[in-house]
Amino acid sequence: MTPDELYALLPAVHRRRDAEQGGPLRALLTVVAEQAAVVQEDIERLYDNWFIETCDDWVVPYLGDLVGYEILPQIAAALSDDAVRAGGLPAAAVPRRDVADAVVNRRRKGTLALLEDLATAVAGWPARVVEYRRLLSVTQPVRRYTSDGGDARRRLASGTLADVRDAGALARLGGPFDGVARTVEVPRPDSTRRVGRYGVQSVGLHLWRLPxxxxxxxxxxxxxxxxxxxxxxxxxxxxxxxxxxxxxxxxxxxxxxxxxxxxxxxxxxxxxxxxxxxxxxxxxxxxxxxxxxxxxxxxxxxxxxxxxxxxxxxxxxxxxxxxxxxxxxxxxxxxxxxxxxxxxxFSGDLGGGEYPRPEPAPDGPAERYRVGPAEDHHSIADAIGRWRAEKRGHEHKAEAIVEITAGEVYEDLTEIRLDPGDRLTVRAADGVRPVVRLTGRRGEDRERALTITGSWRGRRSEATAQLVLDGLLVTGGGVRVRGGVGRLVVRHCTFVPGWALESRGTPLAPGAPSLDIAGSPVRTEIRHSVLGAITVSAHDDAREPNRLEVYDSVLDATREEATALGDPDGGPAQVLLTARRTTVIGAVRARAVELVENCLLAGQVWIDRQDQGSVRFSWLPSESSRTPSRFHCEPEHSGAAAAELRFADTRYGAPDYVRLADDCAEAIRRGGDNGTEPGALHHLFQPQREDNLRTRLAEYTPAGCDPGLFFVT
Incomplete structure (x- = not known):
């Protein structure tokens, strides 16, 4: 009930005396109504938690226990930690669909189609199951030649020699859709290096991990x-x-x-x-x-x-x-x-694109300016210019959202000027991937930049302007921040590493900074983004270093020898660094660290202050790095077995970009605080998905049939 409805239930004499005293009873009923609404909402949520389709993620394991759904011991131990449970592990390790279909799947045990459904329900990976017995080369018995019907013709066609005139069949050789016959494989029973694929009881499950x-x-x-x-x-x-x-x-x-x-x-x-x-x-x-x-x-x-x-x-x-x-x-x-x-x-929702991106609620009422072919503004610069013109003398228009509604290429955005107190958001609408191309001739680097300039309020130490970039793909140059910008948020964006790409994927300017902060006390926050190198130099009146927070992102200097974070002159960046679930290709040089957790740092790490902060559950070159105290970091935690960090690909634009190689050491693949891989792809929980899938396959397949997993991508 609302406070007015509760207040109306009181006798008129109490309402009159309450009005004479200034309304203390009405204020009390307002607090009571708020708490009653919280209790009512919790009661309604308890009813939703009775059903697997509507329950919270933390309830799924308990409902699974009611139908005999067994959770892996290491996953159950991880779910006991509140911090780990809040990080999204229950939804990945105990899939809602797999629990809902537990009883039905037991009835379908031993069927081929069930294996594909398990891969989708348990791991979220599309799959194709192949029964290799049907692809074995066999000698046809004479009596089959006298049989009638389509089944006889299919049996005669199976196990024959490859038709060299069938280019389509030859193009599928070695893949999940290969239909050419093979002779039987009989490896040693105790072989640990190789498992025979083509056998009488062989079944293979081919998986696609890249969406x-x-x-x-x-x-x-x-x-x-x-x-x-x-x-x-x-x-x-x-x-x-x-x-x-x-x-x-x-x-x-x-x-x-x-x-x-x-x-x-x-x-x-x-x-x-x-x-x-x-x-x-x-x-x-x-x-x-x-x-x-x-x-x-x-x-x-x-x-x-x-x-x-x-x-x-x-x-x-x-x-x-x-x-x-x-x-x-x-x-x-x-x-x-x-x-x-x-x-x-690509591996996951990272760097912007047409995938859904939740829009954070603005701090206050914000004017919205739409950009697109069918909108009032056809360029981003025009929308920002109109906002600046309309907000003069109107403080309530200091907060604005410039929303891009079409996946066009915009070459007009070269500068964004912010006044004290401005709060501007430049974002792409859901389902749209706009491209901001910074033009300029080769060698004229000053023109190849988007310059963000903020005005100072009073003393130069007061910077109150804020800018949010959300869902943009910036290519052709870097982003520069100057002046009184108090806060910069980069969310689901890509600042192309190396500014731009050649036809074969090589960067145009290897090691060039994609984000350059100079003379600005900006607090930078980067989330779910892909950026090139970052350079930070403090402004003259700085008493404390700038704050740089990086979450679930990639910092790519295009090679390990280059500097991914530092000063323009090669020294340490004047920042207090916080990095979580981040992959860095290149050296990191910073003044201080607050926390580095679940990160892959493929390059030297050099932190000036070693008495502040910590580095946890990360990989970094231990011998050449200088950091604060480390806890459970590789390779020093596990020794030589985890000495080498290998990626499937480090070229931006490749499908396997910054994904750990399949032959990477298990100590790295499971080196995170919750048993999953560190780095920008931490949220995928791929080791737990694979473990869970192998367990379910062993549960739902007949004895003597051990399906093999073959990762296509």
Whole structure:
């Protein structure tokens, strides 16, 4: 009940006397109503916690216990820690869907389709199960030749020699969709190095760990307008195109190439163009801004564009899905450019994109300015300029949100000026990935920057302006912060490491800072973002170092020898550093540390003050680093077994970017405080997912059949 409803229940005489005394009884009932609302909400939540579909994450293990769902001992021990439980481990280690289907799955024990459902329910990974017995090369008995029906013909076709004329079958060799027969493999029974894949009782479960992310109706990068050569990726880098998975029609269906996030091959696209191409499918091409400008299926030609040697005919659109390239007939480049929809693979929700991003509540009433082709403002600079003009003399308009509603390329944003007390947010709308390209000729570095300047209030030590960058992809240069900026928040953004990328993914300016802070007492907060190097130099009147907080992010100086965090002159950055669940490629040099936890620091770490802060559950070069006290850090904690840190790929733009290599030491893969990997991908909990999946597979498969796990991506 509301305070007014409670107050109305009182007799009129008490309400009159309360009004005469200034309303103390009304104020008391306001507090009572607030607490009653809390109790009522908790009672309603208790009812929701009775059901697996609506309960909180911490309740799922208790409901699982009621149906005999066993939790791994190490996971149960981790869930006993309140801090670990709050970090999202219950949802990953005890999946809600797996608990809900526990009884049904026991009835389906021993079926092939169940293994795929387990991979999706337990680990969240798309999968394809393969029964290798059906792929064994066998000698057909004579009596089979006299059999009738389709089953006999299928038995005669299985186990035969490979047809060298079938290019599609040859392109799938060695993969999860390989249908070519093999001879039986009989490794040693006690072999620990190799397990035979092709056997009578062999079953393999192929898993895709990298999800796909869409880029919708984005402008393609024009590499050569005269020859009409384009790249799907607006960053001008070759990007393999992936399949947008289609849900399987039933729980008994075995996944095919359209149901998993598989890289699209040239042969697969040519043979099954209709399955992959279209406005709401894996890829699509438009030669104009209107929906009617979509390129038809009859105009698409699949070819190898590795050397741009193909000569398209008039009206043809040549696509290379392996390299992510596009080519039209010479002289046929459209005036409005080419737009594309495609899917690429990455490890998780990091660095911005079309995935959902929760919008934090503003501190107060904020004016909203929308930017896009169908909005009042067509450029970011125009929206900021209008806000600055409208807020003059109106203090209530000091807080504003500039929201970008289209995934366009914006080249107009070169400077953001903030007055004292301003609170500006420049963000991308959900489902949109705008690109801010900083233009400038090679060698003129001053033009290749977005400069953020804040005005001082009173003394130079008072900086009150705040700026939030959310969901932006900044390429072509770096971001510079000057003057009286009190707080800078970078959320779900990418400042391309090395400023920009060459066609093969090499950085244009290796080691160049993507965020440069000089003469500003800014407090910088970075979350779920990918940045290049950061340089910080203190302003003249600074009494304390700037604060730099990095969470669930990547700092990439493009090589380990470069400096990922430091001073422009090569010394330590004048910051008090806090880093959690962060991957750093390059050296870290800072004045002091508050806390470094669950981090991968692939480079020398040098901290001036060793009497402050700590480093916990992280990997860093122990011999060449100087840090405050360390706790459970590798490789010094486990010794030589964990001496080498290996990534699957360290090139920004690659699907396996900053993901730990599969052969990385277990002490690193499970070196976090909750038994998962440190670094920016800590939130994926992949070791726990794998352990849980192996346990469930052993529970739901017959004796003597041990499914093997094969990671495709």
């Amino acid at each position: 796909t992310y869409s880029v919708t109706r984005a402008p393609a990068y024009c590499l050569d307008r005269d020859r009409a050569c384009y790249l799907f990726n607006v960053l001008a880098v070759d990007t393999p195109l992936f399949t947008a998975p289609v849900p399987e029609p039933s729980s008994f269906h075995i996944a095919d190439e359209t149901n998993v996030p598989e890289p699209i091959g040239r042969r697969a696209l040519a043979d099954r163009l209709y399955d992959y191409y279209g406005p709401r499918k894996s890829l699509c091409v438009w030669t104009g801004p209107q929906d009617a400008d979509v390129v038809g299926l009859d105009r698409i030609v699949v070819a190898d564009l590795s050397g741009w040697r193909w000569r398209p005919r008039r009206g043809e659109v040549v696509v290379d899905p392996v390299l992510g390239r596009l080519m039209l007939a010479p002289g046929a480049a459209p005036a409005h450019g080419v737009r594309v929809t495609y899917h690429h693979a």
